[in-house]
Amino acid sequence: MTGAVTGTVTGPVTGPVSAPTLAELAHPPQDHTYAFLDESAKRELRRTVLRAIALPGHQVPYASREVPIARGWGTGGLQATLALVGPQDTVKVIDQGADDSVNAANLRRFIARMTGVPTTTDATQATLIQSRHRVPEEVLGAGQVLVLQVPDPEPLRAVESDLSAARQLHADADYGLLWLGLFEQLIRYGWIIQGASYPALVHGRYVISPSPIPRWDVPKLHQAAHLTLLSAGREKRLYAVPPYTDVRPLQFDDVPYRVEDMNGKACVRTGAAHKFLNELPQEGGSSLHELSDAGYGETLLRGREDGQVRPGATYYDDEGGFYHDGYLAR
Known part of the structure; x- marks a missing residue:
């Protein structure tokens, strides 16, 4: 018999099976893509991140997109965060250590609305931390990503205004002008007055401007277990410090690098000493x-109230010792 149907039918046949409608197959309607950026933008940023990790400290260009905040208010950090964040992440956003500043609150609200991910003020519980000008006091671990907003990614700008010439100096690893600038400060003032954005050598190759973080925070990037991404949206540059990478602030052999002096000072709310204080x-x-890291301060206060909440280990101990022995001169 031609055209016969072979095989067996399992289960009762109750009638013709209707095909699903287009509305049933489509996703629920929404007014934006996941994490706001279109998929091509996120793919490009992820490729940029991979290149930056492969070349620690090298500035990788990318096509900075428009986001609903003004240039100079963290567009680079926001784009990197939106490209990497996923449903399994927990996000923390800080602005110079504060979780409740206008900048931090608005960025956190936007990220949560565009992704639906949970947010936290506890640095140890976050998988993705976006920060403006601070690295948390508690030691970040493997699997965590720190995204730093960067207004000016070029460490040579103060000594070489021509960006083409600056890129050539990076290619040649010629940082003599930076060393000369530090030497002039030493001769003129008796000490190196460079504060935030202190230049640092990454993996023995590229000198970076580590965002306007204070000198206190620069050593925290050295041999860190977490990945650090530094993204400048206005300048369209992104660079990275991969986990367990050497980061050395530029220093003369006979003039050791020193962080801000916090000796004899303590937080008025928590009593914490040898931490970065405002x-x-x-x-x-x-x-x-007062503690600059508001989230760490909240953890200390909660721990005193219930006795169960304990903060994580900090980069600087209660005597001011850095957690990598021998890295900083005492």
């Missing part, structure tokens, strides 16, 4: 000090 001027000319 100065709070008072009437009469005196000053109080």
Whole structure:
């Protein structure tokens, strides 16, 4: 018999089976793509991140997209975060250590709305941390990603205004002008006054501007277990410090690198010492000090209240010792 259907039918046949409708096959309607950026933009940024990891410290260009915040307010960090964040992530956003500043709150709200991911103020619980000008006090671990907003990625700009010439100096690993600038500071002032964005040599090859983080935070990038991404949206550059990579601030053999002096100072709210503190001027000319890392301060206060919450290990111990022995001069 031609055209016969072979095989067996299992289960009762109750009638003709209707094909699913287009509405049933389509995703629920939404007014944006996941994480706001279109898929091609996210793929390009992820490729840029891979190139930056492969060449530690090298500035990799990318096509910076428009996002609903102004240039100079963290567009680079936001784009990197949106390209990497996934449903399994927990996000923390800080602005100079604060979780509740206008910049941090708005970026956190936007990321949560565009992705639906949970947010936290605890650095140890976050898988993705976007920060403006600070590295958390608690030691970040493997699997965590720190995204730093960068206003100016070029460490040579102060000594070489021609960007084409600066790129050639990077290619030749010729950083003599930077060393000369540090030497002039030493001769003129008796010490190196360079504060935030202190130049650092990554993996013995490229000198970077490690965002406007204070000198206190630069050593935290050395041999860190976490990945650090530094993204400048306005300048369309991204560079990285991969896990377990050497990061050495530029220093002369007889003039050791020193961080901000926090000796004799303590947080007025938590009593924490040998941590990076903000100065709070008072009437009469005196000053109080408060932890710059607000999330760490909250953890300390909660731990005192219930006795169960414990902060993670910090880069600087209670005596001011850095967690990598011998890295900093005491």
